[in-house]
Amino acid sequence: MANGDQDMATDELMGTEGLKVLAVDDDPVCLHTLTQMLRRGGYEVTAKPSPAEAVREVEKNPDGTDFIMTVVQTRGRGMDGLGLLKRLGKRFPVVLVFSGDESMETRRRGNEGGACYLLEKPLRDAQIYFIWQHVVRWRRNAAAAAAMANADPRHSQGVHLDDTPRKRGQGVNDSNKGKGSSEGGLQLGTTKKNKVEWTREMHELFVNAVTQLKTTEGFDSVLPLFRG
Numbered sequence: 037m038a039n040g041d042q043d044m045a046t047d048e049l050m051g052t053e054g055l056k057v058l059a060v061d062d063d064p065v066c067l068h069t070l071t072q073m074l075r076r077g078g079y080e081v082t083a084k085p086s087p088a089e090a091v092r093e094v095e096k097n098p099d100g101t102d103f104i105m106t107v108v109q110t111r112g113r114g115m116d117g118l119g120l121l122k123r124l125g126k127r128f129p130v131v132l133v134f135s136g137d138e139s140m141e142t143r144r145r146g147n148e149g150g151a152c153y154l155l156e157k158p159l160r161d162a163q164i165y166f167i168w169q170h171v172v173r174w175r176r177n178a179a180a181a182a183a184m185a186n187a188d189p190r191h192s193q194g195v196h197l198d199d200t201p202r203k204r205g206q207g208v209n210d211s212n213k214g215k216g217s218s219e220g221g222l223q224l225g226t227t228k229k230n231k232v233e234w235t236r237e238m239h240e241l242f243v244n245a246v247t248q249l250k251t252t253e254g255f256d257s258v259l260p261l262f263r264g
Contacts (some may be wrong), residue, residue: 052078052168059083060090060106060120061133070105070133070159077165086110087120094124103129103171108138108146118145125150129174131167133157 057079061067067083074081084090087106094101104124108117115123121130129152134143136156146154153170155163 052165054080055168055171056080056082056100056102057167058090058093058101058104058128060085060087060104060117062086062107062110062112066107066157073159073161073164074105076161077167079168086112087115087117087123090120091115091123094128098127101128103131103152103167103174105131105133105167107133107135108142109135118142118149121146121149121151129153129171131155131170133159 055078057074059067059070059074059081060083061070062085064085067085071081071083082093082100084093087110090104090106094104104120106117106120110116117132121132124130130150131153132146132151132155134146134154134156143154152174153167
């Protein structure tokens with residue numbers, strides 16, 4: 037089965053049954069209407085009259101929410117729908133509901149802020165029902181992003197590939213490449229001759245060689261072999 041067909045089959049099996057939505061609207065009449073529409077669509081609903089109370093609900097019972105549906109504009113001061121999106125949008129899919137009075141800038145902020153879906157009043161039952169498909173898509177994208185992050189060695193090993201250890205802030209591509217090691221950094225294309233330490237054993241070998249040589253010519257020919 038192709039990936040697209042497999043995804044479609046999975047979607048058809050899920051539906052709205054059992055999905056828990058946290059509905060937010062500071063207008064009591066609108067909140068009641070939204071709650072009834074969501075329940076007709078098969079969702080389990082927890083209704084809250086403000087974004088601040090929605091945050092408290094999530095903190096108290098994080099497992100009680102699968103996605104959040106909130107109006108963008110609120111009449112009181114404090115957090116609005118965009119603020120709720122910023123606060124919880126990385127943990128939960130957030131559906132934003134616009135009244136129709138918002139500016140294009142507000143809509144852009146909602147879209148670029150990571151909203152799961154954008155709706156505009158008046159809402160219809162068909163729109164409410166199919167929200168679950170957008171929730172599934174959001175979850176898949178979030179899972180794929182998490183899987184890619186875990187598969188990336190820069191994340192799994194806790195280091196960045198370009199963050200190789202460097203001495204005194206220098207590295208392979210520094211302009212000081214090729215200079216002495218006292219200036220730090222990884223030096224490429226240079227070979228430093230190791231200093232030979234004259235040991236007692238080497239001295240004895242030297243003396244024995246000189247003793248065995250009987251002529252000056254022989255001494256002169258072997259002496260360079262023992263120079264550092």
